[in-house]
Amino acid sequence: MTEVKVRLRPLVSKLNLPTVLKTTILPGDSNERLFIATQVGEIFYIGNRDIVTFLDIRPRILKLGASSGGYDERGLIGLAFHPEFYYNGLFYLHYSLAGSQGPGAMPGAPFESFKPDPCDPKTLNLKWENRENQYDHIDTVEEWILQSNGQPQKRRTLLNLRRPFLNHNGVSSLNFSPETGKLVLTTGDGGSGYDPFNLSQNDMEIAGKIIEIDVAKNTFIDNSPVVTRFHELPVPIQETLTVIAKGVRNIPGISFQKFYTQYIKYAGNVGQDLVESIFSFMHYKPIPVTQLVQASLARSELDQEGFINFGWRGWEGAFPTSFQKACSTNPERSEKINAYYDEAIKTSERRLPPLINYFHGDRRSDKIGATSLTGVKPYMGNEIPALTGSVVFTDLARTRNQDSQLPVRGALAYTRARADGRLNDYRIIETDYNFGSQAAYYVSLGTNLNQTRLYLGVYGSMKVGDPNQGTVFEIVP
Numbered sequence: 001m002t003e004v005k006v007r008l009r010p011l012v013s014k015l016n017l018p019t020v021l022k023t024t025i026l027p028g029d030s031n032e033r034l035f036i037a038t039q040v041g042e043i044f045y046i047g048n049r050d051i052v053t054f055l056d057i058r059p060r061i062l063k064l065g066a067s068s069g070g071y072d073e074r075g076l077i078g079l080a081f082h083p084e085f086y087y088n089g090l091f092y093l094h095y096s097l098a099g100s101q102g103p104g105a106m107p108g109a110p111f112e113s114f115k116p117d118p119c120d121p122k123t124l125n126l127k128w129e130n131r132e133n134q135y136d137h138i139d140t141v142e143e144w145i146l147q148s149n150g151q152p153q154k155r156r157t158l159l160n161l162r163r164p165f166l167n168h169n170g171v172s173s174l175n176f177s178p179e180t181g182k183l184v185l186t187t188g189d190g191g192s193g194y195d196p197f198n199l200s201q202n203d204m205e206i207a208g209k210i211i212e213i214d215v216a217k218n219t220f221i222d223n224s225p226v227v228t229r230f231h232e233l234p235v236p237i238q239e240t241l242t243v244i245a246k247g248v249r250n251i252p253g254i255s256f257q258k259f260y261t262q263y264i265k266y267a268g269n270v271g272q273d274l275v276e277s278i279f280s281f282m283h284y285k286p287i288p289v290t291q292l293v294q295a296s297l298a299r300s301e302l303d304q305e306g307f308i309n310f311g312w313r314g315w316e317g318a319f320p321t322s323f324q325k326a327c328s329t330n331p332e333r334s335e336k337i338n339a340y341y342d343e344a345i346k347t348s349e350r351r352l353p354p355l356i357n358y359f360h361g362d363r364r365s366d367k368i369g370a371t372s373l374t375g376v377k378p379y380m381g382n383e384i385p386a387l388t389g390s391v392v393f394t395d396l397a398r399t400r401n402q403d404s405q406l407p408v409r410g411a412l413a414y415t416r417a418r419a420d421g422r423l424n425d426y427r428i429i430e431t432d433y434n435f436g437s438q439a440a441y442y443v444s445l446g447t448n449l450n451q452t453r454l455y456l457g458v459y460g461s462m463k464v465g466d467p468n469q470g471t472v473f474e475i476v477p
Helices: 289-298 341-347
Strands: 003-016 018-025 032-038 042-046 051-056 075-083 091-096 139-148 151-165 174-176 183-187 210-213 242-245 254-259 260-270 275-281 321-326 333-337 356-359 373-379 388-396 410-414 427-431 440-447 452-458 472-475
Touching: 003 032, 003 042, 018 452, 018 472, 032 075, 032 472, 042 075, 051 174, 091 151, 091 174, 174 254, 242 289, 254 373, 260 373, 275 373, 275 388, 388 440
Parallel strands: 003 427, 018 440, 075 174, 373 440
Antiparallel strands: 003 472, 018 032, 032 042, 042 051, 075 091, 091 139, 139 151, 174 183, 183 210, 210 242, 254 260, 260 275, 275 356, 321 333, 373 388, 388 410, 410 427, 440 452, 452 472
8 A cells, every 4th residue: 555645624623522524415505515513512514614503402412521521422423414315304313312311330430440350250241230220321313304494403213222331322323324225323332341241242232233224214203212222112113223233342433435336334343452443344134123123032043144243342353352461570561361252252253354453552653553443434536546445544542652742643544445355454644734732633534425525523632521622624635
């Protein structure tokens, strides 16, 4: 792969944390507009020369950062426009509901505190008990409509999801599939660390899955229930859902790249301690939720041939999931201990191998010392020829030496899908923008409708409570 250098052209600054970057054409308009959704609940679009407020749902959003020292993974995390938005005005939101704060599934424990102990079987088989009371918050997925008077209005609730912890809810979690025309929801494993309840591999759990929602089935349910498992949903809602994949830890959306008459699907899985991973697949066999529920009730095994499994929690990318124990003889080195040996064996043949891995703590100058994958997008444009047909991805913040005085910088890189489907390498994309002494976390990545333009969301802090530190750039030659 060749060396690539790009410029970052600022489009708008002094934003709150930009979680989603999408483009669409407004009804009656002729130009494609860039829409920016912020974690606190604002949606803007860039007009001719100014930024226009499209929707502000901040009063509907849970109070962010209060229980976690300012850091948070909740809020407005999903926005998608219907493929026929220009004609029907329909769009979809995924956000954390105001007033839904709970004590957490493990009250009193910090959200990243859980770590399995292979010597203690109790830690390998925890159950999420008393879910109606022991949870962190409620996420909702809603359908909205842009009315003829230009005012958006909520139309219906598609799902209300009770979540065990504040993290791993997904981000840029809503996208429409150009293959099926259905809304695709990507959910994380529910949070904490190491998926303590193994929700991602349990077929009845909504957490840790990629789900298709058939919004053409115009199902309205009054007082839509708050659920964690598929069988808790009313049958009319079950009938709108199919499951594409399981074994998800946390995922910054799903992307589709047209390849002749088919589409390559790309999904990143945020890592635990070892690696960040990007998966790609073309063919898959989704399973209707009604079949999953029937099999569960009958205690029978469904044929899952062709069903996508990313392998978590037994596998972290291409490796059995491990945790690290510092070496007493050399603090800079650590011992890797297998966290879930039995589960790694059980899922070893069924899991999908990743397209690439990139490592935490990688000190090589031409690689990323990873923190967290925040975006994966195909690029089909010609303005940056070396990237044409590639997959561009972002990491929140490159690892630096402990004694480094340099400010935090995110990372931009690219890879390509191999014809044989095997692991590929990647290369860093060099950028010329001078952020000065300000931190620059790369928090989101977006494209326009035909994937010929790339957009990057950058924030000056890790804390959602630090306001107005966001800038959205276009990535240009």
